[in-house]
Amino acid sequence: MSDSHSTEKSPIHWFDDPSQVPADVADWLMEMGSMTRRFEKQGVTVTVKPQNECFVSREELGESEAQQLPESARYWIREIVLFGDAQPWLLGRTVIPEETLTGPDLALVDLGTVPLGRYLFSGNNLSRDYIHLGQLHSEQGELWARRSRLRLSDKPLLLTEIFLPDSPVHRPQSQAEQE
Numbered sequence: 001m002s003d004s005h006s007t008e009k010s011p012i013h014w015f016d017d018p019s020q021v022p023a024d025v026a027d028w029l030m031e032m033g034s035m036t037r038r039f040e041k042q043g044v045t046v047t048v049k050p051q052n053e054c055f056v057s058r059e060e061l062g063e064s065e066a067q068q069l070p071e072s073a074r075y076w077i078r079e080i081v082l083f084g085d086a087q088p089w090l091l092g093r094t095v096i097p098e099e100t101l102t103g104p105d106l107a108l109v110d111l112g113t114v115p116l117g118r119y120l121f122s123g124n125n126l127s128r129d130y131i132h133l134g135q136l137h138s139e140q141g142e143l144w145a146r147r148s149r150l151r152l153s154d155k156p157l158l159l160t161e162i163f164l165p166d167s168p169v170h171r172p173q174s175q176a177e178q179e
């Protein structure tokens with residue numbers, strides 16, 4: 001994912017008060033289950049294309065993300081584009097302290113095209129500390145975003161998701177979807 005797409009390089013405005021987000025958008029952004037599964041319920045095939053996966057230092061994270069995670073010698077970065085059928089629906093950026101990559105969770109560095117949610121929601125050891133709602137000013141217009149700190153067996157990881165114009169988050173809900 002080029003820098004212009006990287007969520008860390010792009011200034012996302014995080015809302016202090018979720019009520020500043022329209023209710024139909026907040027319904028998506030506050031999704032507590034798997035976003036992959038929620039997208040699939042729209043009747044599309046979800047695929048993921050990794051764009052960048054590597055270890056970085058805390059300094060390379062930038063202040064906004066570093067503040068959300070404990071000190072670590074290095075962090076695994078996974079940046080992806082998620083597609084609903086052939087349409088790009090979401091940019092995902094996951095930051096994982098290497099102390100989280102223990103035991104079976106080391107598999108997180110080998111996900112490839114498997115959606116992160118398939119791994120995260122496969123067990124019963126996932127919790128979510130918070131969801132921040134945000135908006136990104138981009139060349140594609142104002143894009144809705146969210147940032148979650150998740151925990152696998154209490155080990156943290158940070159996930160930022162930017163919802164692209166073709167995603168259902170930006171499309172007014174059809175009557176069928178509301179039923």
Ligand SMILES: C=C(O[C@@H]1C=C(C(=O)O)C=C[C@H]1O)C(=O)O
Nearest residue numbers: 034035036048080092115116117
């Ligand atoms: C975290 C989930 O997985 C999705 C897939 C991602 C990936 O493969 O890196 C990243 C963001 C998510 O939208 C989810 O389904 O909730």
